[in-house]
Amino acid sequence: MATENDPRTISGFGQVSRTTGTIFRYLLMAATMFGIVTLAVLLVYVANDALQPFTADPAWHLTFFVTLVVPTVLAGGYLYQRNKSALSFGGMVIGMLVVSLMFASGLALVLIDIIPPLVAFSFVVAFVLPALVVVGLTKYDRQIPFGARVGLTGALFYLSLFGFPGFIGSTLGLPSIIPSVADLVQSLPVVPTPWVMVSLMLGGTAAVVIGQYFGDIRGDKTGLAVGVATFVLTAVGALVGSMTGFGAVAMATITSVSLLPTAAYAGGNALTNEEDRTGLVFVAVVLGGTLLGAFVVNTLGFAGPQSWVDWQFLTSAHSGSAENAGLYPAIGGSILLMCTVAAMSFPVGVGAAVYLEEYAPNNKFTRFIDVNISNLAGVPSVVYGLLGLGVFVNYLGQPTGTVLIGGATLSLLILPIVIISSREAIRSVPNDLRQASYGMGATRWQTVRNVVLPESFPGILTGTILALGRAIGETAPLIMIGAPNVLFNLPTELSSKVSAMPLQVYAWSSLFASEDFYTKAVPAGVVVLLAVLLAMNSVAIVLRNKYERES
Structure with missing residues (x-):
């Protein structure tokens, strides 16, 4: 065996030495660390200009240090020593909440200002109806030839979404003969309110997914009960949003896309992995410390960072001045x-x-x-x-x-x-x-x-x-x-x-x-x-x- 002081020559490999391998390993590690540190410095530099963390009052920093940083470090250190799996689970729940909130906000933007809820609802109905028919046809898939089944599926979706002759006919200049299901829904004299349509679309989808998730864990009855509760909570979220001025559509979207799925993941994982339940304590410490810190600084009037990434920046259009410019x-x-x-x-x-x-x-x-x-x-x-x-x-x-x-x-x-x-x-x-x-x-x-x-x-x-x-x-x-x-x-x-x-x-x-x-x-x-x-x-x-x- 080759040693550090006894390099040997092996046919096909040349001289084998542990010293050379050790030097090569540390060179690779140094190159990797150099790249990571350089990138981190650049990101910190940009984030400092954007977030302006040092413009906050010292009391603001002290408040969040006491309510958030210290408890989080203590809870995280304890779990790291006792149960790393629980710490990973808690971090996953917090990460899921943050990321899902970002995606839910983007979806709310689309439903509020880009695609009207009625249009989105009409296309969802136009997609679900032929999907149900296709699911029913799968019971007879052995009697129906494959080619006929594919053709029938494509025709059902095309007619439901676009009508006949649809966009192909409009390209050729042909008049519409059969309206699509989406057009029929949009032309109804009476339609649900926007928050009801959003609750049906997103809340219904969340109810099916979460109900199936809990059904696999605790049985069909539990899954059905959780699914119904998910749909009801989505509607409740919409009503709370309308009463608080947050917006019924926005709150229904955030509830069904972010809050309820995150809670379902946390609850389902806690049911199936008892040893990871202590990870929920870490989640409670982080969320509770954040809310407590925000309550204290708002009550006592401590000024926070003068960040350029604020609500005005995220909800405003371009302006000639940097202070008023938005994205x-x-x-x-x-x-x-x-x-x-x-x-x-x-x-x-x-x-x-x-x-x-x-x-x-x-x-x-x-x-x-x-x-x-x-x-x-x-x-x-x-x-x-x-x-x-x-x-x-x-x-x-x-x-x-x-x-x-x-x-x-x-x-x-x-x-x-x-x-x-x-x-x-x-x-x-x-x-x-x-x-x-x-x-x-x-x-x-x-x-x-x-x-x-x-x-x-x-x-x-x-x-x-x-x-x-x-x-x-x-x-x-x-x-x-x-x-x-x-x-x-x-x-x-x-x-x-x-x-x-x-x-x-x-x-x-x-x-x-x-x-x-x-x-x-x-x-x-x-x-x-x-x-x-x-x-x-x-x-x-x-x-x-x-x-x-x-x-």
Whole structure:
């Protein structure tokens, strides 16, 4: 065996020495730490300009140090020594609450200012009705041929969502003959109030998911009771929001998307893992300390930090002065762009990955495609912007800078990444599972649908979320397709002009370059954008870790 003082030469490896390996290891660690520390310093520098933590009264810092920092450190240190799993569970609950609040706020923005609740409700109804019919048809799937079943499913969804002849007919100039279910719902003389529709949509969805979750833990009766309670609590949240001035739609969205799912996760995990229940104490310490600190500083009048990331910044449009500038239209634009990108890139990317891994023969043509997909993943984003400009704007004659064109261009950007990550996830499914499925008489399609896709879906979803995280931070493609740098109104449809958070920050640092914008609006915009990116990446990391543990 090689030692530090006795290096030896082994055929094929050269001289083997532990000293060399130890030096190499510490060099790698030093390089990693240098990168992490440098990035941390840059982030702290930007966050300091945006949040201005040292502008608060010393009493404000002292209050939160006593009510939040000290109890959190003590509780966290105790759990770290006694039960690390409980500490991880408590941290997961707090992280889930914070991240879900961000996503719930974005959804509330969409339902309040972009898509009217009636329109959203009509399309949900138009989607649910054919889905129920398709679920009913699955009972007779052996009697109905596969091709007929696929055609019937597609026809039902198309008629329900678009009518006949639908958008294909409108493109050809044909009049509408059969209205869609969505149009019929929107034309009803009497419709529910907005908060009722939001409660039905989001509260109903949360009730089904949470009820199923508790049904798997404690039985169907418990699941049904919890589901009903979830729906009722969503409606109660909407009523509380309307009475307090917070907004019924906003409160119903936050309750059903953030508060109730977080509580359900905490309660369900506490029921199934008794040793982790002490993690709820850590959650209570953090949340209780935060609320207590806020109550004390508000009661005693201690001034907090003069942060540029405040409610005014998040809910205002651009202004000529940095003090009044806001990011609201850009936030709404980024949300619409990401929804469009996900709708375009996810089915195409996953479909391409399934074909290349499960159906495509191993020949020169497929190998040529593999090489080009890998190369396209490394192409600079500005090239995709030029591609979008040339294809969608110049060749197809579409207007510049719209939600649809921006989403299509960003979809081209991340499509190779989605394909590669999806292929890796599909490739990671053990081949023994496929052979077992074939051995039971299943066809290739049945194997892909019932074995391969369920096993690989967590990896596919993780890769897609990370790809969307790249798309939301891109500026060059949007500049190339003519997206406006500054937008004062939220986009309301796919043909509306759209801006985005990175594009707005770019405008503040270039077109409106001044000392105020550099030190106020730009750092605040960067902090908001980084918070969104971290939230998206955290979802991907949690999904990856969860399914790695289960596998």
